[in-house]
Amino acid sequence: MDPLLVFPTAPPELAQVLDLGGWTWKSVPDLDTARTEQPADGWVGAVVVAGDETEEAFRLCRSIRSGDIHVGSVLLLIGGGHLASLDFREDLFDDFCLNPFHPVELEARLKHLFRRSGQVARAEVIEYGPLGMNLETYQAVIDGKPLDLTYMEYELLKFLASHPGKVFTRETLLSRVWGYDYYGGARTVDVHVRRLRSKLGEEHAGLIQTVRSVGYSFGTSRWV
Amino acid sequence: MSPEQEYVLRTVEERGVRLIRLWFTDVLGQLKSVAISPAELETVFDEGVQFDGTAIDGFSRVHEADVLARPDATTFELLPWAKADEPSGRMFCNIENLDGSAFEGDPRQILQRNLRAARDRGYTFFAAPEAEFFYFESADGLPKPIDNASYFDLTTADVSSDLRKSTIHTLEAMGIPVEYSFHEDSPSQHEIDLRYTEALAMADNIMTLRLVVKKIAMDRGVHATFMPKPLNGVQGSGMHTHLSLFQGEVNAFHDPDNPTGLSELGRQFTAGVLKHAREITAVTNQLVNSYKRLAESSEAPPFVAWARHNRSAMIRVPVRKQGKPESARIEYRSIDGAVNPYLAYSLILAAGLRGIDEGYELPPETSTNLFDLSDSERREAGVEPLPRSLSEALDVMEASKLARDTLGEHVFEWFLRNKRAEWSEYQSRVTAFELERYLGSW
Numbered sequence: 001m002d003p004l005l006v007f008p009t010a011p012p013e014l015a016q017v018l019d020l021g022g023w024t025w026k027s028v029p030d031l032d033t034a035r036t037e038q039p040a041d042g043w044v045g046a047v048v049v050a051g052d053e054t055e056e057a058f059r060l061c062r063s064i065r066s067g068d069i070h071v072g073s074v075l076l077l078i079g080g081g082h083l084a085s086l087d088f089r090e091d092l093f094d095d096f097c098l099n100p101f102h103p104v105e106l107e108a109r110l111k112h113l114f115r116r117s118g119q120v121a122r123a124e125v126i127e128y129g130p131l132g133m134n135l136e137t138y139q140a141v142i143d144g145k146p147l148d149l150t151y152m153e154y155e156l157l158k159f160l161a162s163h164p165g166k167v168f169t170r171e172t173l174l175s176r177v178w179g180y181d182y183y184g185g186a187r188t189v190d191v192h193v194r195r196l197r198s199k200l201g202e203e204h205a206g207l208i209q210t211v212r213s214v215g216y217s218f219g220t221s222r223w224v
Numbered sequence: 225m226s227p228e229q230e231y232v233l234r235t236v237e238e239r240g241v242r243l244i245r246l247w248f249t250d251v252l253g254q255l256k257s258v259a260i261s262p263a264e265l266e267t268v269f270d271e272g273v274q275f276d277g278t279a280i281d282g283f284s285r286v287h288e289a290d291v292l293a294r295p296d297a298t299t300f301e302l303l304p305w306a307k308a309d310e311p312s313g314r315m316f317c318n319i320e321n322l323d324g325s326a327f328e329g330d331p332r333q334i335l336q337r338n339l340r341a342a343r344d345r346g347y348t349f350f351a352a353p354e355a356e357f358f359y360f361e362s363a364d365g366l367p368k369p370i371d372n373a374s375y376f377d378l379t380t381a382d383v384s385s386d387l388r389k390s391t392i393h394t395l396e397a398m399g400i401p402v403e404y405s406f407h408e409d410s411p412s413q414h415e416i417d418l419r420y421t422e423a424l425a426m427a428d429n430i431m432t433l434r435l436v437v438k439k440i441a442m443d444r445g446v447h448a449t450f451m452p453k454p455l456n457g458v459q460g461s462g463m464h465t466h467l468s469l470f471q472g473e474v475n476a477f478h479d480p481d482n483p484t485g486l487s488e489l490g491r492q493f494t495a496g497v498l499k500h501a502r503e504i505t506a507v508t509n510q511l512v513n514s515y516k517r518l519a520e521s522s523e524a525p526p527f528v529a530w531a532r533h534n535r536s537a538m539i540r541v542p543v544r545k546q547g548k549p550e551s552a553r554i555e556y557r558s559i560d561g562a563v564n565p566y567l568a569y570s571l572i573l574a575a576g577l578r579g580i581d582e583g584y585e586l587p588p589e590t591s592t593n594l595f596d597l598s599d600s601e602r603r604e605a606g607v608e609p610l611p612r613s614l615s616e617a618l619d620v621m622e623a624s625k626l627a628r629d630t631l632g633e634h635v636f637e638w639f640l641r642n643k644r645a646e647w648s649e650y651q652s653r654v655t656a657f658e659l660e661r662y663l664g665s666w
Contacts, residue, residue, distance in 0.1 A: 103227075104227065137234065137238050138231055138234045138235060138238065139235075139238050139239075146239065148235075148239070148301065148302040148397075149399075150298060150299070150300060150301065150399065151227065151228040151231040151232070151297070151298060151300075152228075152298065153399065154231065170473065185348060185470055185471075185472040185473050186472070186473040187348065187350070187422075187470055187473065187550075188422070191420075191421045191422065191425075194401045194419055195399040195400075195401060197401070198396035198397075198399060198400070198401040198402075199396070199397060199399055201396075
């Protein structure tokens with residue numbers, strides 16, 4: 001699946017929305033990297049974060065528009081104080097979102113923009129052994145039977161199952177799934193993993209593995 | 225609308241949920257429920273459900289009888305026992321006044337308020353209860369255990385272990401992990417130990433656990449009870465509760481270098497719990513019957529003391545395996561299962577935090593079996609007994625500023641009034657003991 005280009009780096013809040021939304025993405029710190037790392041058929045889209053140095057961001061946008069870098073659509077993230085700089089640059093981006101953003105709004109814009117561009121980067125369904133997750137309907141099944149999860153259990157399982165075989169620390173899970181501001185600490189992750197395992201049932205509880213003194217991973221060598 | 229609420233709306237639609245039960249808890253710890261249809265759900269998320277609280281214990285006030293139930297979307301679970309063609313779900317609610325302020329008689333928000341006080345100091349409060357209960361043939365007449373016929377009576381013993389198994393299965397399906405479960409010492413007595421979680425979720429879990437245990441028994445024509453002391457001569461049912469504070473990922477009670485295994489903070493917390501234990505006993509042991517359990521069981525130690533190995537103290541500090549710093553904890557052993565977990569956790573936490581704030585010194589560990597000592601020997605050792613009756617516990621509570629501040633004026637006053645009435649009703653009853661003892665001889 002072709003990745004989204006994220007320029008120059010994804011702050012944690014952005015990384016979280018992208019990961020939870022099931023997007024594949026890649027940070028690209030500068031123009032040259034955007035060119036050299038370019039997939040054969042171009043980037044599906046770009047999320048361009050305009051910091052205080054908005055000019056850097058616009059330079060990238062211009063290279064995209066000139067065809068120097070192949071990108072489907074461009075979403076510009078920009079701080080409220082820099083809105084005036086958009087004047088006469090409307091041609092450089094397809095949509096923009098105020099930064100700091102509301103996660104729900106950003107998610108909607110991502111879906112709207114990159115779906116419309118006809119190149120869907122988003123995984124609609126996660127299937128892994130006995131587990132199926134439909135990301136559109138929020139439904140999960142195990143062995144064909146519905147798996148009833150709370151919102152956070154669902155988000156945690158979705159995140160883990162989107163990255164099979166990868167080991168995540170509790171801190172990473174906490175920041176990516178719950179967000180940095182979540183209070184309760186890494187114990188929250190343990191509690192939710194245990195809840196998830198109990199709902200997966202004895203037979204499938206092993207889908208989520210504890211990696212001693214590191215964290216958790218999803219999936220076993222049988223499938224990986 | 226929050227993502228959690230949208231998730232619930234979506235699940236309700238996708239799973240064809242027909243009924244949503246909104247759960248809340250009265251001051252005495254009884255579960256209450258208002259049912260709504262899926263069509264109402266979105267409005268209820270926005271506005272709450274208005275109902276007349278006057279019929280609910282601890283909710284009634286002189287004016288303004290109406291309150292609002294506001295469902296907490298993070299607690300949405302499908303009820304595993306609902307019929308396949310009529311799925312139903314539940315959510316726990318906070319109760320608000322019509323102006324949107326927290327209703328002062330809502331135990332769940334009292335706990336939330338106290339947990340916020342802990343959070344402001346950087347602590348998360350974890351609890352893990354060991355819930356004991358009995359299965360009886362029915363709730364009427366004298367309690368008859370279902371599995372005491374004999375050891376060879378496989379049929380009835382099977383019924384009770386099947387019941388327990390199916391209870392655990394249901395709890396796990398609702399996201400309530402069970403750590404251990406087993407048949408307890410007394411006939412038909414069972415224990416289910418829940419895996420630790422944060423105190424608010426655990427109080428919700430206890431409300432769910434009590435319902436699930438009773439519901440599954442009832443479906444098989446059996447009565448399950450958390451009454452603290454239903455049978456003479458055998459051990460009663462308690463709810464020993466393991467407690468710890470975390471600071472981020474670190475167990476704040478852990479200190480491998482201290483002989484107790486507890487950090488200074490852990491020792492101060494324990495000292496606070498001990499110092500205020502008598503003041504909060506009316507809530508941790510809230511029935512007339514609770515004190516019958518405390519009167520004659522080694523599993524229900526009625527002495528304000530702590531120990532590592534000695535089970536006659538009300539607080540046990542479990543000795544831990546090497547290399548398990550995260551499991552540092554204390555075990556509160558006097559509390560029983562007929563409790564309002566929101567209020568009990570509020571008070572235990574407040575007592576512990578008071579110990580930390582005031583830097584209380586932990587008294588020396590108890591090494592003798594306190595049951596073997598006389599009252600005066602215990603007094604000499606500086607060990608106080610817990611209140612011996614509900615009446616005494618209420619007297620001590622009434623004088624407690626800590627209890628009043630922690631529960632808030634409304635619940636504090638209502639609880640004392642209600643429990644005084646319970647005590648005076650008990651006092652005016654002639655008991656089986658009196659008839660057996662006096663009717664013939666006098």
